[in-house]
Each structure stands twice: as C-alpha cells, then as structure tokens.
Amino acid sequence: xxxxxxxxxxxxxxxxxxxxxxxxxxxxxxxxxxxxxxxxxxxxxxxxxxxxxxxxxxxxxxxxxxxxxxxxxxxxxxxxxxxxxxxxxxxxxxxxxxxxxxxxxxxxxxxxx
Amino acid sequence: xxxxxxxxxxxxxxxxxxxxxxxxxxxxxxxxxxxxxxxxxxxxxxxxxxxxxxxxxxxxxxxxxxxxxxxxxxxxxxxxxxxxxxxxxxxxxxxxxxxxxxxxxxxxxxxxxxxxxxxxxxxxxxxxxxxxxxxxxxxxxxxxxxxxxxxxxxxxxxxxxxxxxxxxxxxxxxxxxxxxxxxxxxxxxxxxxxxxxxxxxxxxxxxxxxxxxxxxxxxxxxxxxxxxxxxxxxxxxxxxxxxxxxxxxxxxxxxxxxxxxxxxxxxxxxxxxxxxxxxxxxxxxxxxxxxxxxxxxxxxxxxxxxxxxxxxxxxxxxxxxxxxxxxxxxxxxxxxxxxxxxxxxxxxxxxxxxxxxxxxxxxxxxxxxxxxxxxxxxxxxxxxxxxxxxxxxxxxxxxxxxxxxxxxxxxxxxxxxxxxxxx
Numbered sequence: 001x002x003x004x005x006x007x008x009x010x011x012x013x014x015x016x017x018x019x020x021x022x023x024x025x026x027x028x029x030x031x032x033x034x035x036x037x038x039x040x041x042x043x044x045x046x047x048x049x050x051x052x053x054x055x056x057x058x059x060x061x062x063x064x065x066x067x068x069x070x071x072x073x074x075x076x077x078x079x080x081x082x083x084x085x086x087x088x089x090x091x092x093x094x095x096x097x098x099x100x101x102x103x104x105x106x107x108x109x110x111x112x113x
Numbered sequence: 114x115x116x117x118x119x120x121x122x123x124x125x126x127x128x129x130x131x132x133x134x135x136x137x138x139x140x141x142x143x144x145x146x147x148x149x150x151x152x153x154x155x156x157x158x159x160x161x162x163x164x165x166x167x168x169x170x171x172x173x174x175x176x177x178x179x180x181x182x183x184x185x186x187x188x189x190x191x192x193x194x195x196x197x198x199x200x201x202x203x204x205x206x207x208x209x210x211x212x213x214x215x216x217x218x219x220x221x222x223x224x225x226x227x228x229x230x231x232x233x234x235x236x237x238x239x240x241x242x243x244x245x246x247x248x249x250x251x252x253x254x255x256x257x258x259x260x261x262x263x264x265x266x267x268x269x270x271x272x273x274x275x276x277x278x279x280x281x282x283x284x285x286x287x288x289x290x291x292x293x294x295x296x297x298x299x300x301x302x303x304x305x306x307x308x309x310x311x312x313x314x315x316x317x318x319x320x321x322x323x324x325x326x327x328x329x330x331x332x333x334x335x336x337x338x339x340x341x342x343x344x345x346x347x348x349x350x351x352x353x354x355x356x357x358x359x360x361x362x363x364x365x366x367x368x369x370x371x372x373x374x375x376x377x378x379x380x381x382x383x384x385x386x387x388x389x390x391x392x393x394x395x396x397x398x399x400x401x402x403x404x405x406x407x408x409x410x411x412x413x414x415x416x417x418x419x420x421x422x423x424x425x426x427x428x429x430x431x432x433x434x435x436x437x438x439x440x441x442x443x444x445x446x447x448x449x450x451x452x453x454x455x456x457x458x459x460x461x462x463x464x465x466x467x468x469x470x471x472x473x474x475x476x477x478x479x480x481x482x483x484x485x486x487x488x489x490x491x492x493x494x495x496x497x498x499x500x501x502x503x504x505x506x507x508x509x510x511x512x513x514x515x516x517x518x519x520x521x522x523x524x525x526x527x528x529x530x531x532x533x534x535x536x
Contacts, residue, residue, distance in 0.1 A: 008168070014160060017258025018128035021163045025123060028167045044168040075168035 003042065003108040004087040006077040006094070011101025027095035035079060040090065046075040074101070078108070123171055128159055130337075131176060132256030135159075135183050137228035138219050140253075142187055145235060145284040145291050148253075154190060158183035180220045187216065229254065230345055231291050233338060237305040238289055241280050246309050247316075248276040255334045265327050266316065299347060306342060307352050307412065310335050314360050321518040325375065329367065336360050343399075351406030354399045355413040361396035362419035365389040377524045381428040393423045414443040433462045450478045458491060466495035486515035490525060497532055505532045 016024070035041035049072060054061050074096075081087035084107055091103045135155040143151050162179050172178045218224055236250040251257040251265065262273045283289070294302045316322070317331025339357045342348045369387035372378050400416050418439050425431040440456040453476040461469025473479070473492060482488040493508030509529040513522050 012160070012164065014156075016160070016163075017261055018132040018159060018256040019126070019258065019261060021159055022123065022126065022128040025128070025163055025166060025171070029122070029171065032170055044170070046165040046168045074164060077168065 001080040001082055002110070004079050004081055004084070005106050005108055006079060006087075006091055007104040007106065008074045008076060008094075008096050009071060009102045009104065011074060011096040011099040012072070013099055024095060024099065027098070031093055031095055034093070035077075035090070040079045040081065042078040042080060044075065044077040047073055123175060126256075127175065128163075129256035131179050132159060133232075133254045134225050134229060135179070136253045136256075137232040138225055139183065139187055140232060140235075140291060141219060141228045142216065143190075145289055148281055148284060150190065154183065154186050158186055184216055184220060226341060226344060227293075229341055230293050230348065233306055233342065234293055234302055235284075235289060235291055236280075237302070237309045238283075239302070239305050240287070240289070241283055242276070243308075243312070245276045245280040245283075246305070247312055248273050249280045250309055250313065250338070251334070252277055254338065261327075264324065265331055267322065293345070293347065295347075300350075303348060303350065303352070306348075307356055310338050310342070310360075311356060311412075313338070314363070318363055321516060321521055323518060323520075325371070332360065332364055332367070336364060351403045351408075352410050352412045354403035355410060355416045358396045358398075358400035358403060359412055359416035359419055361392045361399065362416065362423045365392035365396065365423055371520075375520060376527075377520050379524075380422065385427065388423065396420065396423065409442065409446075411443065411447050414439055414446070418443075431462070433459055437463060448477065450476050450482050453477070454482065454485075454488060454491060461495055461498070466498040469495045470499075484515050486512040486521065486525070488512075489515060490528070493528060493532075497528070502532045 013020070032041055032044070052061055079087060079090065081090060084105065087107070088105050091105055094103055096103060132155055135158060136151060139151045139154055140148065158179055161182050162175070166172070166175075219228065232254055233250070236254060237246050241249070247266065248262055251262045252259070257265065259270050259273050259277075263270045266273070293299075314332055314335035317328040317333075317335065319328075322328045336357070339353065339360060343353050343357055365388050366383065368389065369383040369385070370378055396416070397420065400413075400420055403413055403416070406413075418436060421432055421436050421439070436459045437456075440452065440459055444452050444456060454473065457469050457472035457476070460472045470492065473488070473495075476482070479488075489508045489512035493505045493512060496502075496505035496508060506529060509525050509532065513525045513529070516522060516525070
C-alpha cells in the first residue's frame, strides 16, 4: 500500500447552528471510522484559516488566495491505498461534498535511495 | 490496530448543549449587554471544534477541549479591550484583579450550572414579552438556531429574529442583573421560569405539531431545564417538582402515542406496555416530593391527573372518581375552559355521554373554544356514544375543519368513517 494525501478545500459554514454542526461532525466521524476500520486512515490535521503566500519573483508577501471561502484549505488526511484510483474512489463518501467543498488527492512521493 | 478503531463518540446534541453552557458562562464574563459578542465567541469556539475534529477526530474529553478554546477566545477579546469601555462592573472586577483564575473557575461544572440558572431567570424575565422569553430560552439555553426555533414554534425566521432582537434591546435599555434572584423576588421570578418550561413542553407535546422529532426535542429540552432548576436548592419548590413530574408522566407515553404509520392513538387505544416505566417512576418520585409542600398548586393537580392515567394498568381500571375530584379542584382554583372541557370528558366516563354534553354546555367561556378542534371532536364522541350518528358526523366534520394538523385530521377522519359504518 502507498500513502496518499487528501487536501480538503472549503466546506465551512460559519452560520451553522449547533445542531447542524453536530450532524456534520457525525458524518465525518462515520467516514473517519470507516477509513480507520479498513486500516486506511493514517493521520489528519486541520489548518488555521489564515496564511501567507510569498512570491519571491516579485518579492511580494500577500495574505494569499484565501479570501474565497471555497478555496481555503481546511485540512488534510494521510491515508493508505493501493493506487491513486482507489484513493480517489475512497474519497467519494467524504462529507465535505455535501457542504460545497472539494478534495484534492495526491500520492505521496517515496524516494528510495 | 484495534485501538486505532476506537473513536470517541459525541453525546447526542453535544454542540447544542455546549452552546447553551458556553453562552451562560461567557455572559457571566461579558455581561448581558454584550450578548451578541458572547454569541460570536461561542459560535467561533464551536466552529473551531468542528473544523479541527473533522480532520483529527474527536478528542477524549471534547467538552474540556471546547471550554479551553472558548476561554482563550474570551481572553483574547479581553486583551484587545474591545468591550472595555462598555463592560459591566462584574466583568471589570473579575479581570482587574487577576488574569485567568476566575475565568477558569467559571468552567467548573458547578459554576456552569449556576451560570445556566442565571441565564434561565434572565430569559424568563417578566419584562420580556412571553414569545421573546421562549425564543430566547431556545436560542441561548438550548442552543437552537433561528431556523430551528422557527420550525419548533411554527413561525417564520423573521419572527424569531424579531422576538430575540426585542429581548436584546431590552437588555441594552435597562440593566437586568445576570443573577438568580433572592428573597421575595425569587418566588415570582420562579413562576415565570416554570411558565416558560411548561409552555416549551406543551409546544412539543401538542399533537398538532407536524414534526415528531422536533416535538421530542422540545419536550426533552423542557425536562432538561426543569432538572437544572431542580438541582438548585433555592429553586426546588413544590412547583418545580410537580412540573417535572407532570412532564415525565407525559413523556413516558411518547412512544405509545403513535401507531406504525405515525397516526395518533387515543389513550384507550395505546399499548400501555410501551409506556416508559422508568419515567413514570421518576415522575412519581417528584410528585411525592412536591406533595411535601402545604398548599396545592396547579402543577401539582395537573401532575396528579397525569399520574392517575400513567399508573392505571388499563383504560378500564382508570380511577375516574379521583380524576373528577382533581379536576373539580383545578377548575375551582384556576378556571379555564380547557380544564372544563377535560373535566366534561371525565364526567362522561362516570355518568354517561349526555352528562358530558351537559357539562360542555355549562362551560362558562364556551365561545372561546368554538375554533378548538378538540371541543368538536369531544362532542362528536359523546353523540356517537349516545347513538346520535348524524350529530356525531357533523361534529367530527367541524373538528376536521378546525385543525391544520395532518395526523389530527386523519384521526378525525377515522372517527368520521366509524360513524358511517353504523348508518
């Protein structure tokens, strides 16, 4: 099995009521639970909403392309899968799609010396 | 691998109830006039929990996690002095002397309960209109969103917002202490709290409400607030216990009230083995606790009536004579056409349908019930029992016109078709 990273973008609803948060959380717990049960979930971290982007060519530091809610990278998972296709298929159940977010799936490069 | 599969779970309504707790704690820090700020801090703490746990999973002690975040956010606000100029004296005294210590104490469970109790008295403050009291209670103490309150109270989002805004404006105009009243004031203020809990429960218990889940939620919240009140010795009077008993007896029948298709089942049709005996036992406990007081109150009588039904092993073994006596008492103390209508039903059970009809006709303010579907449904039932099928049909038809509830219409249609079977 190889390691893959899921990069989660958007899917935040700042106005969500507590009960809606609970429903969302439940879906994520169910999904993480299934990934763990299958031995696929390795780790996950949330990211702080703000950040900086440094463009060395123009020597400009900006607050980044974070202004658009749906573009914000909210967090990531590291999971295990046989192939990129399988990792992609496994992301189909991600609850983020229900709140308008997206997932980018990338294989983690393994360099064998 | 097995330990990795072990995921801590969130209790039901975790976010909702923590929202209620945090609102109370932070209102104590920032003052009632800063309720909007408090809402923002609470919302942002809960969102941070959601956004972190989505990716990391739920921590072992999720409540402690949320409190830590909320506390830090509150301290941030204080550091930025954003509200320094408007702050309540209590807030100043808390933070002028020392930094984090008093704030941490507020997150101890006994202090949280105390803050929630203060919030309860504020939400039910007699200077607020009753509809604002209920909406504000659902928002701040129960953690309901505006949309959820609107669905629960069968009104619009705009109306709910208006009711809450009215309350917040009041808090700005007139300083209302964020405290549990003491001495003489406590009794009357406690009455207002009881009324709001009672109304919340009724809102949920009413079978005209279309959403079963929302109804259960409202009843559960009312009971939760009642228990919170009861936990505080000063707030534990005979009415607090009786109100709890009343709610528990009714809640015990929740599962038996509907058939498999969601249709309403009447008391005599319910499968009594589905009644929750544990809730009935707890209701009995609170009712006997309440009886220790000297005077008899409305909640006690209502609870005693509910107890008679809950404790009867079958419909036929219901003690109608005792019920009659309880209703007589109730009507004498608190004249109300609704009580009198229920009284008439008990009379019909003991003296026959015509006696029931006479009792209905003797209701003092009968005209106020003309649009009440249960008046016509009851009359229809009495006429049916007396064999006057056409009159019964007319009454059921009128009852159907008076309710907009789908399940109640169905029940009445069922009654109506029963009359046709005889014709």
